[in-house]
Amino acid sequence: VENxxxxLELRGEASNKVRERALELLNEVGLGERSHHYPTQLSGGEQQRVAVARAFINNPKILFADEPTGNLDSETGEHIENLIFDLNRKEGTTLVLVTHDLELAEKCDxxxxxxxxxxxxxxxKSEEVTA
Known part of the structure; x- marks a missing residue:
């Protein structure tokens, strides 16, 4: 959870509210029960989900994701994709996604x-402009 x-702690925000928000996001990414584990105790996919939670904790207006699924197996990659897009919709964040994965790119607006x-x-999605 500290990760x-x-x-938010670096911005000097109150600890109790920060912990509550972090736990909420860890639950969103399916890691609420692993909130007291160290990064070395998590799988690569779990570490990636922690990174997604950390990225959204600031309620960013814009989130940059560079190859968010590049080093993951297809099942974990699909789960991370769904998390990013779900949190993107829930939080109202603009998502700038860099990827070589055309299937992932096609899910974008x-x-x-x-x-x-x-x-x-x-x-x-509704039109094409060619340079």
Missing amino acids: VMVP RVIKLKNGEVDSDVF
């Missing part, structure tokens, strides 16, 4: 594809 609390360092296409 998730760090961003807008997909900007780069080729040779330039915008190759800019696709909204």
Whole structure:
């Protein structure tokens, strides 16, 4: 739980409220029962879920996620994707996602594809604009 609390503690926010919010987010990502475990006691997928909880604890307006599922097996990766998109909707956060996974990209409202360092296409769910 302390790992998730760090961003708010660094801002000097009250401990009880911070702990409560961290536990709420750990429950959201399915790790409420593992809140007292050290990072080394968690699997890679569990560590990734802690990172998702930590990312959302500040109620960010924009969340940048660089290859959030890149090092995970497909089942854990899908779970992390669902968590990110669920928390994205619940918290009203704008999500900027960087990925090579086209299936993951297709779940986004807008997909900007780069080729040779330039915008190759800019696709909204309802329309397509090509550069």
